[in-house]
Amino acid sequence: MAESSRATDWREELLNPSPEFSLMPFWFWNDDLDDDEIRRQMAAFREQGVHGFVIHARMGLPKEVAYMGPRWLGHVRFAVEEAARTSMRVCLYDEGMYPSGSAHGRVVQRNSSFAAQGLAVETQRVDGPTTIRPDVAGKGRLVARILIQPGEGESYRSETARAVPADMQTVEIPSGQWVVMIFLQVPTEGHIRGVHDGEDDGQPNAPPAADLLNPDAMRTFLQLAYEPYYETVGTHFGKTVIAMFTDEPSLTGRGGRRDVKPWTGGFSEYFRAKAGYDLTPLLPALFFDVGEQTGRIRSDYRRVLDQRLEETYYRPLSQWCERHGIALTGHPAASDEINCLHHFQIPGQDLVWRYVVPGNSSAIEGPHSTAAKGAASAARHDNRRRNSNEVLGAYGWNLTMEEMKFVADHVLLRGQNLLYPHAFYYSVRGSRLHERPPDVGPRNTWWPHYRLFADYSSRLCQLLTGSEQVCDVAVVACGNRLPWRAARWLYQKQVDFNYVEESRFTGQAAVRDGRLEVGKMRYRTLIIDSDEGIPQAVSAAADSLKQTGGWVCHLSAEPAEPLVPLTGRDVVASPPVPDLRYIHLVKRGIDFYLLGNEGEKDLDTRLTVRRVGQAEWFDAWKGVFSPATVISATDSTMTVTLQLPRRETRVLCIDASRPPMISSAREPAGFVDFMTLDGSWAITVRGKEPRQEALGDWTLRPELETEVGPVLYRTSFDMRRNQGSRYVLDLGVVGDWAVVRLNDQELGVRFWSPFTWDITDALRDGENTLAVEVTGSLANRHAPKNRCPAGLMGPVRILTASRD
Numbered sequence: 001m002a003e004s005s006r007a008t009d010w011r012e013e014l015l016n017p018s019p020e021f022s023l024m025p026f027w028f029w030n031d032d033l034d035d036d037e038i039r040r041q042m043a044a045f046r047e048q049g050v051h052g053f054v055i056h057a058r059m060g061l062p063k064e065v066a067y068m069g070p071r072w073l074g075h076v077r078f079a080v081e082e083a084a085r086t087s088m089r090v091c092l093y094d095e096g097m098y099p100s101g102s103a104h105g106r107v108v109q110r111n112s113s114f115a116a117q118g119l120a121v122e123t124q125r126v127d128g129p130t131t132i133r134p135d136v137a138g139k140g141r142l143v144a145r146i147l148i149q150p151g152e153g154e155s156y157r158s159e160t161a162r163a164v165p166a167d168m169q170t171v172e173i174p175s176g177q178w179v180v181m182i183f184l185q186v187p188t189e190g191h192i193r194g195v196h197d198g199e200d201d202g203q204p205n206a207p208p209a210a211d212l213l214n215p216d217a218m219r220t221f222l223q224l225a226y227e228p229y230y231e232t233v234g235t236h237f238g239k240t241v242i243a244m245f246t247d248e249p250s251l252t253g254r255g256g257r258r259d260v261k262p263w264t265g266g267f268s269e270y271f272r273a274k275a276g277y278d279l280t281p282l283l284p285a286l287f288f289d290v291g292e293q294t295g296r297i298r299s300d301y302r303r304v305l306d307q308r309l310e311e312t313y314y315r316p317l318s319q320w321c322e323r324h325g326i327a328l329t330g331h332p333a334a335s336d337e338i339n340c341l342h343h344f345q346i347p348g349q350d351l352v353w354r355y356v357v358p359g360n361s362s363a364i365e366g367p368h369s370t371a372a373k374g375a376a377s378a379a380r381h382d383n384r385r386r387n388s389n390e391v392l393g394a395y396g397w398n399l400t401m402e403e404m405k406f407v408a409d410h411v412l413l414r415g416q417n418l419l420y421p422h423a424f425y426y427s428v429r430g431s432r433l434h435e436r437p438p439d440v441g442p443r444n445t446w447w448p449h450y451r452l453f454a455d456y457s458s459r460l461c462q463l464l465t466g467s468e469q470v471c472d473v474a475v476v477a478c479g480n481r482l483p484w485r486a487a488r489w490l491y492q493k494q495v496d497f498n499y500v501e502e503s504r505f506t507g508q509a510a511v512r513d514g515r516l517e518v519g520k521m522r523y524r525t526l527i528i529d530s531d532e533g534i535p536q537a538v539s540a541a542a543d544s545l546k547q548t549g550g551w552v553c554h555l556s557a558e559p560a561e562p563l564v565p566l567t568g569r570d571v572v573a574s575p576p577v578p579d580l581r582y583i584h585l586v587k588r589g590i591d592f593y594l595l596g597n598e599g600e601k602d603l604d605t606r607l608t609v610r611r612v613g614q615a616e617w618f619d620a621w622k623g624v625f626s627p628a629t630v631i632s633a634t635d636s637t638m639t640v641t642l643q644l645p646r647r648e649t650r651v652l653c654i655d656a657s658r659p660p661m662i663s664s665a666r667e668p669a670g671f672v673d674f675m676t677l678d679g680s681w682a683i684t685v686r687g688k689e690p691r692q693e694a695l696g697d698w699t700l701r702p703e704l705e706t707e708v709g710p711v712l713y714r715t716s717f718d719m720r721r722n723q724g725s726r727y728v729l730d731l732g733v734v735g736d737w738a739v740v741r742l743n744d745q746e747l748g749v750r751f752w753s754p755f756t757w758d759i760t761d762a763l764r765d766g767e768n769t770l771a772v773e774v775t776g777s778l779a780n781r782h783a784p785k786n787r788c789p790a791g792l793m794g795p796v797r798i799l800t801a802s803r804d
Contacts, residue, residue, distance in 0.1 A: 010588045014651070015623055017462035019051035023419050023454055024091055025441055026390070027053040030060035030195075031427035033075045039082055041426065044442055049454030052089035054245055054420055055079060057096040060432045061195040067096035067104045068224070073232045080233040084240040091243045091329065091420075094225045094317075096207075097193045099250040099333070101313065103224035104194060105207025107217055110224070114217035116209040116253045118188040118260025119143060121287050124180040125150075128173035132180070134164075140184030142166055143268065144280045148179055151291070158290035161281045183283050185263050190253020201255055209253025213264035213305075215312045222320055230324055238325030243346055245420075246330035247390075249313055251305070261286050262305055274304045299479060306339055306480050314343035321345065329388055329418075331375070336367035336482040338501050341378035346386045346418060349375045351407055352393035358406045358647075363598050364491050370482035370499070376415030377498040380469060381508065381519040386418045393422030394436045398779035398786040400736050401446050401453065402647055402752035406598075408457055409649055413581040413596045417464035419457055433782060445708060445775045446737065449749050452621065459620040460594065463651065467587035473497040473564055474516055474523040476505075476530070476538055483529035489559045490527075492578040494571045497527070505537035514549035516541060525551040525564050572608045573642070579603065580644070593652040595644060602754075603644040606631065607652070612638045614658035618651040628652060629663045647752045671728055671799035677717055677770070678795065684712040697735065698791040699780055706784065709775040710739075713792050716769045725800050727763055731755035733793040734774060741771040759798070 027041075045053065055076060057067050065071045076092075083090050096104035108115045120140060126132055134145060145164035151157045156179070164171050164180075171180060191206035198205040211217045226244065233241055251262035271279045284290050285297040314328075321328040327345030335355065341347035355368035363369055372389055379387035389411045392404060408419060424441040425432065441447060475486050477499045490497050500509060500518055508518055515522040526545055528534055534542070534554065542552045553563045570584055571593065579599025585592045591611045597603050615628035615638065629641045638660055644650060682690040685698075685707065698704040698711065721727070729747075731738060737751045742762040750757070776790025 010590050011625065013588075014459055014463060014618055014620070017458045019087060020089070021417070021458045021461040021465065022049065022051035022089070023421055023457050024052035024054055024089065025050065025421040026056045026393075026423035028056055028058040028423045028425045028435075029075070030058040030425060030432050030435070031429060032062050033065055033071070033426070035075065035078045037426075038075065038079050041424075041442070042079070042082055042086065042088065045424070046086060046088065048441075048447065048450040049458065050441070050450075051087065052091070053424070054091040054093055056093045056423065057195045059097060059193065059195055059200055059435050060427065060430075063196045067195050068106075068228055073228060076229070077232050080236050080240055084236055088240070090236075090241050091245050092229050092241060093245045093247070095192065095247060096195045098247045099192055099209075099254070100246045100330070101212045101218070101221055101249045102192050102207055102210040103221050105192070106224045107210040107220050108208040110220055111217070114210050114214060114220060116188040116190045116251065116256070117185055117211050117213070117263050117265070118252055118257060119263035119283070119286065120184045120186045120257070120260045121283075122182045122184070124182070126173050126178050126180060127176075128178055129175045130173045131170050132173060133170050134180050134182060136182055136184070138184055138186065140186035141265075143183040143185050143263075144283055145171070146181045146183070146281060146284060147171065147173070148181060148284055150177055150179055155289040155291065156284055158282065158285065158293050161284060161290075163281050181284055185265065186257070186260060188252040188256040188260055190250070190256030192254060206255070209250065209256070211264055212249050212251055212313045213262070213267070213308050215316075218312050218316055222316060226317075226320055234324070241326060243327040243329040244317070244321055246317055246328065248331060248333040248350070249309070250333055251309070264308070267308070270308060271301070271304050274307055275300045303479065310340055310343065314340045318343040318345070331390060334367070334481075335371040336374065336484075337480060338374045338378060338477050338482055338499060339480045339503055341375060342382050344378075345384060346388050347375045347378040347382070347384060348388035348390065348418075348420075350390035350393065350422075351411065352390065352395070352422065354395050356407055356410055357403060358598075359600060363410055364488040365484060367482070367484065370484050370487065372411040372414040372416050373487065373497075374477070374482045374499050377500070380415070380498055380521055381500070381504065383519055385465060387416050388418040388420055389416045390420040390422050392440050395438065396779065396786055397438045397782040398777055398788055399438050399440065400751070400777065404440060405453065405456075405647060405751070408453070409596045409647075410598070412457070412460045412464065413583055413594060413598075413649070415464060415469065415583055417461040419461065437782070438778065445778060446751070452749070455623065456621045459623070460649075463585065463587070463592060463594065464583075467585035467592070469496070469498075469521070470570060470584040470586060470591075471496045471498060472515075472522065472524040473527065474500045474518065474521075474525065475527045477501045478528075478530045478532065478535060478538070485558060486527045486529040486555050486563055489563055491581060493564075494573055494580055494582055495564050495569065496583055498523075502535050502538055505535070505541050509541060511541055511544040511548060511550075514545070516545055516550065523550075525553070527553045527555060527563055529555045531556050568610075570610055573605045574608070575605055577603045577605045580605070589655075589657065591654040591656065593654075594649065595642070595652060596649040597644045597646055600646055602646055603642065605642050606639050607642045608637050608639045609652070609654070610637055611654045611656060612636065612660055613654045613656035615640055615652060615654050615660060618653055620649065620651060625653075627661070630660045631663060633660045633662060645754060671801040674727065674798045674800040675717070675719065676795055676797050677715055679715075681792075682714040684714070690714065695792050695794040695796070697789040697793060698776070699787060699789060705787070706781045707776065707790065708778055708781050709790070710773045711776075711791065713772040713774065714770065716767055718767050719763070719798070720765055721763055722800070725802055726758065726760045728799045729757045729759045729770075730797045730799055731772065731792060732795045732797070735789040735791055735793065736777050737775055738792065739773045741773075743768055
């Protein structure tokens with residue numbers, strides 16, 4: 001009975017996850033707010049399976065609803081109380097609008113010295129010997145005066161650099177050519193994007209950016225951006241209000257001086273304490289080439305800046321959230337940044353501006369390809385229950401549901417289990433329509449079917465939470481940046497891995513019994529993907545791992561040989577399928593392999609796994625289980641067939657407490673053409689009289705260039721079914737998505753190719769009536785420069801195959 005109950009429970013858990021695992025979209029509060037409208041929109045969210053949201057002030061908020069003013073906080077209180085009443089979850093956002101850290105400019109308004117600071121340099125060339133009185137053209141606080149000789153071209157000779165005391169009014173210049181460099185601490189003149197008219201980039205009232213490296217400024221930020229929320233809805237903290245979102249802090253702000261480097265008062269002394277040497281005579285290296293030392297000095301400067309930002313920004317925010325019973329969530333400024341993530345109770349990243357899209361290598365190449373795995377790795381090593389990604393921001397009105405699912409799958413397959421879709425818009429009135437679009441929810445065409453995506457994401461987020469990851473490969477992240485060359489090779493060979501920051505090797509990471517232990521993870525293989533020298537702590541761990549039986553690989557170019565041992569791999573696909581991604585999890589005593597197709601072709605392979613037991617597939621999009629075809633099994637491995645169409649995922653579920661069922665069935669017959677539904681169709685646009693026309697792209701007709709639909713296509717055909725055969729309808733090319741009805745039976749919606757439906761049970765002998773409702777892209781209406789083909793373009797075919 002207990003075994004039966006366990007089996008039922010894990011299936012039920014997969015099918016019907018708790019609302020805790022819901023999507024939590026950014027909800028743009030960008031117009032005059034009304035509590036009744038807030039309530040109505042929240043109810044619409046729940047109807048489509050969305051049980052949480054991030055309250056985010058955005059451009060378009062009227063000045064009468066001043067950010068963090070009484071009306072704003074009153075609406076926040078209402079939304080949180082309504083969420084509590086309806087069992088929804090709320091994440092607050094700490095800025096108006098972004099990047100975080102300025103409290104909508106109020107930090108600088110309170111104290112002008114809290115404005116973001118930078119280091120500027122002025123140069124004066126002189127020929128010695130002579131005596132000069134250095135001129136200072138700009139305004140700022142003197143940091144240093146350096147006398148240095150030029151080298152070849154645009155370089156300088158660091159060995160000649162000497163500091164000139166600040167109290168020295170004149171400077172004795174030795175014989176030869178010299179340059180006097182005057183370094184000044186100056187305001188960066190950077191800003192953030194605000195929320196009221198006139199406060200956007202380039203506009204006169206854009207709120208000033210604050211000095212994130214100044215601890216006093218950041219204490220003021222907490223007072224102005226965090227405390228008012230606690231005073232307003234603090235009784236809901238840790239229950240309905242689960243987190244505070246902080247967003248890509250910028251040290252210099254947006255749109256400020258480009259000739260400065262991030263700086264703050266006292267940074268020279270701070271650098272000396274952290275790096276162990278005086279930066280002052282080496283300041284020229286931050287702006288110019290000074291020879292072999294240039295790279296090391298700049299690297300140390302960036303490293304110490306990161307440390308300072310952790311101390312003054314991330315750590316105080318994290319500690320405030322922990323004291324108040326909520327999580328710090330959000331993400332840093334760079335996609336491949338990782339060190340700061342250990343301060344987040346819900347570490348995260350973002351994929352915006354089409355960083356990752358299908359149809360090219362962006363999912364596995366470049367810094368943005370590392371973001372999802374980096375946040376998931378930090379969560380694993382710090383034993384964080386959730387990790388997050390802000391997805392789809394500014395992907396444009398030409399975003400498709402196909403792309404939306406691809407990006408979601410990208411982060412889920414890398415272990416992320418909390419998605420913040422960017423965004424649901426309170427209003428798309430006027431210019432709001434074009435403010436970092438699209439609305440990925442209620443204002444988009446797919447909203448009536450959104451529950452499919454919401455439930456799908458929730459099911460996989462639930463699976464990825466509270467589970468044990470089976471993974472024994474670690475990739476070192478040196479210098480607070482995540483490498484991607486090794487990761488690309490591992491993805492294409494179906495080898496799962498986690499990133500391990502360099503900083504963990506001086507504390508958390510330890511080598512024991514031939515394994516690198518980091519948190520609860522134990523790695524047999526360590527890969528160092530770096531063109532530069534290996535840090536001492538990493539090198540020591542690598543030597544120890546190698547000496548005790550582990551595998552170490554140092555990669556300083558494109559991989560030319562296997563990065564991991566060829567034997568004992570967790571998953572092996574035969575024939576190889578480079579576009580297959582996976583993550584192996586253990587939960588409730590069941591092994592789960594989440595598998596996804598990131599390529600453009602259907603996958604057909606045999607998958608050998610190192611778990612043996614009763615196997616079945618779970619389709620999280622459709623919410624259905626089906627038996628897996630096991631073709632062989634040994635004491636330690638099992639091989640199953642895998643057919644995975646493009647844009648699809650499946651979960652292979654293995655119960656090791658039950659024996660595998662070896663299939664004796666022959667491979668299913670492939671589908672072949674049965675008939676083509678060519679000729680003209682009855683096409684109805686905007687409810688007008690249908691017109692008999694051939695299939696094609698309706699945007700090629702001038703009067704329909706901006707048409708979105710839905711447009712209805714109808715035809716009829718006669719056929720005689722063959723007993724024992726299956727039939728599939730294939731619509732061919734569709735722009736963007738389609739709903740099919742055959743003989744008045746709705747067969748469902750498809751958002752991506754192949755646009756196929758099993759129509760076996762809906763067919764009848766004799767005349768059949770087929771109706772296809774096609775919806776095009778909103779880009780055709782809202783962003784004509786990104787116009788997309790729209791309509792049913794075919795060819796429309798019926799395929800057949802014999803039943804198994």
